Amino acid sequence: MAYDDSLSFVYFGPTKIIFGSGSSTGELESEMSALGCSRAVVVTDQGIIKAGLSEKIIKTLGEKCVGVFSDVPQDTGIDVVNRGAAFAREKGADIIISIGGGSVIDTAKCICILLTEGGSLANYEGIQLLTRPQTPHIVIPTTAGTGSEVTWIAVVYDKDKGQKILIVESYNAPRAAILDPQLTLGLPPLLTASTGMDAMTHAIEAMTSMQREPIADAMALHAIRLLSDYLPVCIKDGGNIRARGQVQMAATMAGWAFGNAMVGLVHAMAHSIGAVARVPHGVSCGIMLPYCMDYNIGDGEPETIAIYAAIAQALGVSKRDDEPGSAAMAAVQEIFDLLRKIGHPLKLSELGVTEEDIIKAADLSIADGAIVNNIRYVTGKDEVLEIYRRAL
The missing domain is CATH 3.40.50.1970 (Rossmann fold)
Structure with a gap:
């Protein structure tokens, strides 16, 4: 990396x-x-x-x-x-x-x-x-x-x-x-889950931004570790103040990371589906995150794969000497598993989003400023629409 x-x-x-x-x-x-x-x-x-x-x-x-x-x-x-x-x-x-x-x-x-x-x-x-x-x-x-x-x-x-x-x-x-x-302490489980996934998205997208840099990466990697370890604890035991504090610090670290390195495709798509279908921002980020990760890995760029392999290590699903491509895909699968573990929605249709909504949102996504920072160049509306359809 x-x-x-x-x-x-x-x-x-x-x-x-x-x-x-x-x-x-x-x-x-x-x-x-x-x-x-x-x-x-x-x-x-x-x-x-x-x-x-x-x-x-x-x-x-x-x-x-x-x-x-x-x-x-x-x-x-x-x-x-x-x-x-x-x-x-x-x-x-x-x-x-x-x-x-x-x-x-x-x-x-x-x-x-x-x-x-x-x-x-x-x-x-x-x-x-x-x-x-x-x-x-x-x-x-x-x-x-x-x-x-x-x-x-x-x-x-x-x-x-x-x-x-x-x-x-x-x-x-x-x-x-x-x-x-x-x-x-009183945050209900779904709000805990969705805001936690918002933080996870900030951390991962900061690392896969065209403006990524070492200090933001350091903040992002530790935020990913803390969220992976303690977000499920907060869901299971909402009164665990130690876990709540760890997640709160992770969210702030992720904020510093993306505030400096910016975000990418996930946020472009989350902003857009939020505007069209009024899906809460954290929920839309959580749903779109693994699909956009998979899309980014799909171009086969060695540097992109190396970054996602480092993310997999922070998530605790790979080791440093693991094959990078396998580690990168393990990171995607771990995000899906984390969503299930914390009771987060997995599909946009669970929030009432329709085919008509995602067509409108695809147009907005291409015009969203966040998309230009994405580590993989997005060629046009059709690519975005295909990702939305996978998440629908």
Whole structure:
């Protein structure tokens, strides 16, 4: 798994990490003070409110919490961001604190942009369009999978376009992420499984990206090991705080990996089927992952096969001296086996996806920015559609 002699890269990881059981209440005020902030708007969702996960955190903030915006849906959109930004502006917020999963965190990132820059969020779709730091943002994740707590990427749904848009902006990385495994103890099995597979996809795709590099690979490989070992434990025993913490750290490492190396075909297809059929992102990633791995291996490139052989070692299904082609295919099979072990859907049809949906999604996938980073060049819509059909 060598790197080209001309390798040149920048590894960027500005977010401060605070990890520990109980850290969501014990460290928050000091982090706010360090940033010179005193007027926080909390961004969350109704599920978090009803589960009581935000109550202690908000109480800890006291008068420093000037408002709570809790209208974030499972897959956020531009309209939600606009409402949240208007709310935060009205409250005079000087910091945003997000408590939740990827949709909540991405909403908060985009609110930070509008608070600083104003205008329409659509103006910032793309890569590195901002020229200054944005409103400070502290993340307290309640799931373990998206990695959004350490990335400068936000994905939101644009209902006018009928597709998800990406905002990739280094100025919008959260200032701090507080990882408290206690907040993930109540995650139901399916959500634990799907967010865990989102993290697994981030790690594997970071290693099979055209922008892969050694530091991201190191993060990705250890994330794969931790997820392989501890995600099934979390499904079997949701109250195992050690396993929950390991998976939470793996998700953050995978976030750093793909935040620097980017993602590829799996995400292009997951974004697209999510936009067309409203399949939750983590679920669509989990389903598409082994099929896209198989597709990438299919071109027979020795370097591609060597990378997947290294992934197989991290998954614990091969040894260093095993034949690379066999090891690579063992990695694909292990992902299928892991999906079964954790009770994750195996086919898109289980989520109500139809042939008509995948035809529409194939068109969107080819236009998705993630596809250009894939280690195997995708020649056109027909190849994507064939992969979708295998996963249907």
